[in-house]
Amino acid sequence: MKIDSPAALAETAAALKAKPLPPVKLLVSMGTCGIAAGTAPVLKAVYQEISDRSLENAIEVSEVGCMGLCYAEPVLMLVDRATGRRLIYGDVTPQQVPAILAAGTDGIAPGTRTLERNWYYPEFETAAPGELQARIVLRNTGRLNPEKIEEYIANDGYAALAKVLTTMTSQQVIDLIVASGLRGRGGGGFPTGKKWQFAADQKSEEKFIICNADEGDPGAFMDRAVLEGDPHTVLEAMAIGGYAIGAHTGVIYIRAEYPLAVKRLEIAIGQARERGLLGRNIFGSGFDFDIQIKFGAGAFVCGEETALIHSIEGKRGEPTVKPPFPAVEGLWKKPSVVNNVETYACIGAIVRKGAEWFRSIGTAGSPGTKVFALAGKISKVGLAEVPMGTTLRTIVYEIGDGIKNGRKFKAVQTGGPSGGCITAANLDLPIDYEALKQIGSMMGSGGMIVMDEDDCMVNIAKFFLEFTLDESCGKCTPCRIGNRRMYEMLDDITSGRGTTETIDKLKMLSSTIKDTALCGLGQTAPNPVLSTLANFEDEYLAHVRESRCPAGVCAKLIHYEISDNCVGCGLCRSHCPVNCISGERRARHEIDQSKCIKCGVCFQTCKFHAVEKR
Amino acid sequence: MGCNCCGQTESAVRSPEDSAKFDELDRYIASLLEGQEPDRKRGCLIQILHRAQHLFGYLSEDVQKFVSARLQLPRSEIYGVISFYSYFTDQPVGRYKINVCTGTACFVKGAPKVLDEFKRRLNLTEGQSTPDGKFFLGALRCVGACSLAPVVMVNDKVYGNVTAEKVADILAECAD
Numbered sequence: 001m002k003i004d005s006p007a008a009l010a011e012t013a014a015a016l017k018a019k020p021l022p023p024v025k026l027l028v029s030m031g032t033c034g035i036a037a038g039t040a041p042v043l044k045a046v047y048q049e050i051s052d053r054s055l056e057n058a059i060e061v062s063e064v065g066c067m068g069l070c071y072a073e074p075v076l077m078l079v080d081r082a083t084g085r086r087l088i089y090g091d092v093t094p095q096q097v098p099a100i101l102a103a104g105t106d107g108i109a110p111g112t113r114t115l116e117r118n119w120y121y122p123e124f125e126t127a128a129p130g131e132l133q134a135r136i137v138l139r140n141t142g143r144l145n146p147e148k149i150e151e152y153i154a155n156d157g158y159a160a161l162a163k164v165l166t167t168m169t170s171q172q173v174i175d176l177i178v179a180s181g182l183r184g185r186g187g188g189g190f191p192t193g194k195k196w197q198f199a200a201d202q203k204s205e206e207k208f209i210i211c212n213a214d215e216g217d218p219g220a221f222m223d224r225a226v227l228e229g230d231p232h233t234v235l236e237a238m239a240i241g242g243y244a245i246g247a248h249t250g251v252i253y254i255r256a257e258y259p260l261a262v263k264r265l266e267i268a269i270g271q272a273r274e275r276g277l278l279g280r281n282i283f284g285s286g287f288d289f290d291i292q293i294k295f296g297a298g299a300f301v302c303g304e305e306t307a308l309i310h311s312i313e314g315k316r317g318e319p320t321v322k323p324p325f326p327a328v329e330g331l332w333k334k335p336s337v338v339n340n341v342e343t344y345a346c347i348g349a350i351v352r353k354g355a356e357w358f359r360s361i362g363t364a365g366s367p368g369t370k371v372f373a374l375a376g377k378i379s380k381v382g383l384a385e386v387p388m389g390t391t392l393r394t395i396v397y398e399i400g401d402g403i404k405n406g407r408k409f410k411a412v413q414t415g416g417p418s419g420g421c422i423t424a425a426n427l428d429l430p431i432d433y434e435a436l437k438q439i440g441s442m443m444g445s446g447g448m449i450v451m452d453e454d455d456c457m458v459n460i461a462k463f464f465l466e467f468t469l470d471e472s473c474g475k476c477t478p479c480r481i482g483n484r485r486m487y488e489m490l491d492d493i494t495s496g497r498g499t500t501e502t503i504d505k506l507k508m509l510s511s512t513i514k515d516t517a518l519c520g521l522g523q524t525a526p527n528p529v530l531s532t533l534a535n536f537e538d539e540y541l542a543h544v545r546e547s548r549c550p551a552g553v554c555a556k557l558i559h560y561e562i563s564d565n566c567v568g569c570g571l572c573r574s575h576c577p578v579n580c581i582s583g584e585r586r587a588r589h590e591i592d593q594s595k596c597i598k599c600g601v602c603f604q605t606c607k608f609h610a611v612e613k614r
Numbered sequence: 615m616g617c618n619c620c621g622q623t624e625s626a627v628r629s630p631e632d633s634a635k636f637d638e639l640d641r642y643i644a645s646l647l648e649g650q651e652p653d654r655k656r657g658c659l660i661q662i663l664h665r666a667q668h669l670f671g672y673l674s675e676d677v678q679k680f681v682s683a684r685l686q687l688p689r690s691e692i693y694g695v696i697s698f699y700s701y702f703t704d705q706p707v708g709r710y711k712i713n714v715c716t717g718t719a720c721f722v723k724g725a726p727k728v729l730d731e732f733k734r735r736l737n738l739t740e741g742q743s744t745p746d747g748k749f750f751l752g753a754l755r756c757v758g759a760c761s762l763a764p765v766v767m768v769n770d771k772v773y774g775n776v777t778a779e780k781v782a783d784i785l786a787e788c789a790d
Contacts, residue, residue, distance in 0.1 A: 216756075316694055
């Protein structure tokens with residue numbers, strides 16, 4: 001049925017809300033990581049149990065996207081509609097399902113793991129004590145079924161678009177976004193309203209509004225979560241953006257590595273078209289807008305907006321010099337706006353609740369929230385959305401529950417291959433765009449890789465350089481050749497061939513590449529090196545002066561020895577892949593250093609801590 | 615058939631199976647190009663290559679010629695696009711595509727050791743397939759399942775928390 005006016009939308013939403021629903025809603029986390037962790041068999045068990053016990057009228061099952069509790073997937077959440085009581089189960093197995101459904105929301109099923117929810121939804125609720133997260137971007141992710149437009153409409157869906165199209169002028173929309181202070185969440189932090197204004201000011205018959213869903217930063221998965229869990233929010237925001245700048249076509253450029261997100265986007269676009277929320281004369285306002293999906297094919301540089309546009313045009317995804325900016329000359333040489341998924345996910349809430357409300361969350365220079373993907377050596381891997389200005393300590397220790405296995409915190413890497421690391425000294429710094437820049441890192445897309453004392457920072461820098469080498473498009477010399485030389489220098493250092501002179505050269509080359517590379521990828525490629533050098537120069541010096549890797553990672557600089565603790569059990573001998581360990585039974589064994597490949601198997605297998613890494 | 619350049623001689627040597635695939639590709643291209651402005655046809659190129667690789671497993675010269683003729687684009691440009699994007703390959707690949715994630719989260723959690731173990735057991739380097747056409751070994755950057763790091767993908771199946779010891783089990787699961 002078509003929804004052709006704001007009144008019809010309100011009517012539909014009211015009718016959906018008034019529909020009698022089972023007293024308990026059961027949310028099953030069906031995002032990529034949930035499915036990989038085994039949610040599908042759990043879901044099957046849920047349906048089986050419901051049909052066996054005829055619970056269809058007692059429990060409504062909703063397959064939702066990621067709830068952000070990735071460390072405990074598969075996750076189930078039970079919500080009592082009358083009382084609002086919630087119960088979250090983690091690490092659920094199909095065998096536990098009958099007990100969980102039997103316990104309902106009144107009690108906790110025995111033998112299960114329950115989780116705490118520490119977020120609130122600023123749009124609907126005020127924070128209760130202990131709630132560290134504020135969910136604006138993720139307000140529907142993990143809460144609504146992404147494949148059902150009805151759930152979205154019943155929860156204020158498309159109300160922002162209706163408001164914009166029928167009560168506001170294009171300029172008023174832009175003014176609102178400018179006033180909200182929303183900044184691009186893809187990394188650069190450019191004011192979104194300003195970008196829209198540039199494009200709106202261009203005189204052109206045709207314009208484009210583009211969604212950058214080419215989430216290439218390794219370790220960042222918030223865009224995927226939003227697209228998989230709440231695709232309509234992005235579609236609605238793109239239509240709002242289209243109206244603001246005068247574009248009638250939206251393009252979502254998405255990575256081919258995200259098949260589930262593509263599928264859910266396609267379903268969402270189909271449903272929106274069916275109801276007339278995309279297409280001709282939306283809400284009877286005379287505004288036409290439609291969205292198409294374009295696929296990436298595995299090129300990190302396509303996250304850069306000019307490269308992305310070339311890729312949509314079916315060309316090699318090479319960046320070009322700006323200006324002209326895409327807002328002036330973008331896709332098919334027409335004015336285009338490129339925004340990231342998370343940026344779009346803020347738009348609807350800003351329209352509904354106003355710029356003032358948005359500015360009341362976060363810091364003065366960076367209003368709103370930011371989603372961080374916590375990964376690496378952290379206890380609770382997952383997604384966290386916090387107000388800007390939250391400290392790293394809160395994120396790592398309170399939301400992330402500290403470092404795994406009680407190891408010592410060393411650094412957090414933010415901003416992916418373009419970013420830098422934040423050390424323990426800056427744990428209490430309130431995080432926003434400026435603060436991170438000041439300490440030599442950057443917001444980036446919000447991936448946070450936590451590292452502990454077992455990670456060698458020189459090796460990490462080398463890892464990022466290798467990444468840049470792989471992904472460099474080869475168009476400009478500083479990036480194509482300069483980064484290769486930097487990588488070789490880092491390889492020298494981690495192999496024990498480096499000298500203090502290598503470090504000096506590394507610094508010099510870094511600043512040259514920063515100044516001369518063509519696009520963001522090349523210009524920021526030296527950042528991981530500069531940042532680790534600034535914070536962990538002692539580790540670099542240990543490598544070159546003492547031929548020692550303090551973290552015990554760089555294989556060429558370590559060796560294994562067997563100590564007096566050896567009882568001669570022979571376990572290491574039998575596991576050694578190159579047979580370089582010898583010794584009589586019950587006598588101390590020895591490692592032939594000339595044959596040892598330093599794989600570390602002996603170190604891991606020894607039950608008596610007799611193998612020492614030096 | 616809309617292909618004008620490679621002519622009947624080449625389509626005559628195609629197996630019936632391949633011909634059916636080319637027909638399917640042709641229909642797909644036609645559906646994409648319908649109503650498209652002539653100078654924007656190439657905007658469909660990457661989608662077409664995705665479908666072609668899905669159908670044929672890789673983008674052979676024959677397929678490249680076909681796409682080139684249908685889009686009226688020089689073959690050099692088609693090849694330029696294929697060689698630029700890591701997702702596309704012009705070589706046949708193994709039936710079991712093993713991809714070890716080497717994103718940052720997987721890296722710090724030990725992906726290099728897992729990759730080394732695959733290399734050792736299959737006697738391959740990254741980007742190669744075994745001579746019997748069974749396995750392909752590759753590395754990819756972040757599938758976004760960082761909570762399960764290190765992650766290995768075999769075709770569409772995701773294995774989480776992989777260690778070097780589990781590599782043998784994963785290979786054993788790939789039975790024909």
